[in-house]
Amino acid sequence: MTTPKITIIDTGYANLSSVKIAFDKIGADAKISADADDIRKADRLVLPGVGTASAAMAKLEERKLPDLIRSARQPLLGICLGMQMLAEISEENLGEKDPEVKCLGVIGSRVSLMKTGDLRLPHMGWNQIEIQKDHPLFEGIRNGSFFYFVHSYAMNLGEWTAASCAYGASFTAVAASGNFMGTQFHPEKSGAVGSKLLKNFVEMQL
Amino acid sequence: MLAKRIIPCLDVRDGVVVKGVQFRNHEIMGDIVALAKRYSEAGADELVFYDITASSDDRTVDKSWVRKVAEVIDIPFCVAGGIRTVEDARRILEFGADKVSINSPALADPDLISRLADRFGVQCVVVGIDSYYDKELDRYCVKQYTGVESKTCTTAWSTPDWVQEVQKRGAGEIVLNMMNQDGMRKGYDLTQLKLVRSLARVPLIASGGAGAMEHFRDAFVEADADGALAASVFHKGLIAIPELKDYLRKEGVAIRD
Numbered sequence: 001m002t003t004p005k006i007t008i009i010d011t012g013y014a015n016l017s018s019v020k021i022a023f024d025k026i027g028a029d030a031k032i033s034a035d036a037d038d039i040r041k042a043d044r045l046v047l048p049g050v051g052t053a054s055a056a057m058a059k060l061e062e063r064k065l066p067d068l069i070r071s072a073r074q075p076l077l078g079i080c081l082g083m084q085m086l087a088e089i090s091e092e093n094l095g096e097k098d099p100e101v102k103c104l105g106v107i108g109s110r111v112s113l114m115k116t117g118d119l120r121l122p123h124m125g126w127n128q129i130e131i132q133k134d135h136p137l138f139e140g141i142r143n144g145s146f147f148y149f150v151h152s153y154a155m156n157l158g159e160w161t162a163a164s165c166a167y168g169a170s171f172t173a174v175a176a177s178g179n180f181m182g183t184q185f186h187p188e189k190s191g192a193v194g195s196k197l198l199k200n201f202v203e204m205q206l
Numbered sequence: 207m208l209a210k211r212i213i214p215c216l217d218v219r220d221g222v223v224v225k226g227v228q229f230r231n232h233e234i235m236g237d238i239v240a241l242a243k244r245y246s247e248a249g250a251d252e253l254v255f256y257d258i259t260a261s262s263d264d265r266t267v268d269k270s271w272v273r274k275v276a277e278v279i280d281i282p283f284c285v286a287g288g289i290r291t292v293e294d295a296r297r298i299l300e301f302g303a304d305k306v307s308i309n310s311p312a313l314a315d316p317d318l319i320s321r322l323a324d325r326f327g328v329q330c331v332v333v334g335i336d337s338y339y340d341k342e343l344d345r346y347c348v349k350q351y352t353g354v355e356s357k358t359c360t361t362a363w364s365t366p367d368w369v370q371e372v373q374k375r376g377a378g379e380i381v382l383n384m385m386n387q388d389g390m391r392k393g394y395d396l397t398q399l400k401l402v403r404s405l406a407r408v409p410l411i412a413s414g415g416a417g418a419m420e421h422f423r424d425a426f427v428e429a430d431a432d433g434a435l436a437a438s439v440f441h442k443g444l445i446a447i448p449e450l451k452d453y454l455r456k457e458g459v460a461i462r463d
Contacts, residue, residue: 016300017273017276017300017301017302018276018302018304021276021277021302022280025280050299050326050327050330051325051326051327052324052327055325081327119208120406120407120408120409121407121408122328122329122378122379122408122409123208124329124378124379124409124432125208125209125210125211125251125409125432125433126208126209126211126251126462127207127208127209128207145463146209146462146463148281148282150282150304150305150329151329152327152328152329166207167208186282186304188280189280189281189282189304190280190281191246191280191281192280194280195280
């Protein structure tokens, strides 16, 4: 089998290089691009994200990417904000009148500010995931593994929840719905176990 | 359970890692990339790089090594030093850093905190605070330009006021450098740390004074810090990270495997 071609979708925001470096380290063939052909022809797509949902969606629109992403048939992994953008709606629209941002809508979920009670926000650091469903992403990864999280908004629990995480309330740590997957944590920053998850993503048969 | 973070800090000057005592008399500790790799493999939860000359020299942190660091480690790292604009921060994040930390430039231009938070999200924006306890005034004061002794000055901000101000402006994390204790290895200033903890709704990282494993325990258990940052004890091999993590686990602190 030839090495799958991975396109890391260039959302116009920073922090793409660490994702690319992480794929390079596991010997995958990854490139950063916003080109429609690179997206259509890739065997795997990665949607990274840093920033706010409203700004990131605006960037995707500007680059005419939303429909291209929605029509993807190959495995797609959203990371952090990239995962949240797969949802229907995000409430992360700082400073705007309309409190809701319409996202890509490929997962029927909703993203809201985390309800953490007395706990600090952002939820920043290493936390454990609870695997809720068998999924090829978790091959060789044990329940309770620590991953690196940095976020204040999170996706609600639902049929898409493959793994959850508890910080105050529980939220979706790994979402999976058909070919659309996402991790709230940063696998590219989660040491050996994160690297394993990326390898699983590259090698999975869906 | 969210783990407490052990964070080796690498002070960078002219492309090498250095360490001083109370921010003075810097000695060379070693190569940036080699140290970064060593700490990452030893189980550090995060790394911080401070280009301690950058702000006072009026130049931006040299970025070529940021990329090299990103290529060898797979844990988060934060870069500080002379980040004065959104563009400065963007470049550093693009090189693979996860967060930027601003200190002196935030004091010179507090709105910079908000501009960075708007653009990159609060989780990317760390504010470092160099806090000095003035015995005569019985007051915690915020210092600026601590990288170079001759340029260091005391600002009008008291530490508690500045802690509240930076949060209002969008800081996603605070690193509290307790200067009186820096490099002394006698423990963190728990009184100050608890005071700032009571005011900080964002993650708080203790910095300055770690000399023994108990000091880390105290910062986590007594003062509820989210992370503890230390330099000399790690660079000089006085504390090994795996043993520190074992010790903390036995003390009931949540620590990453």
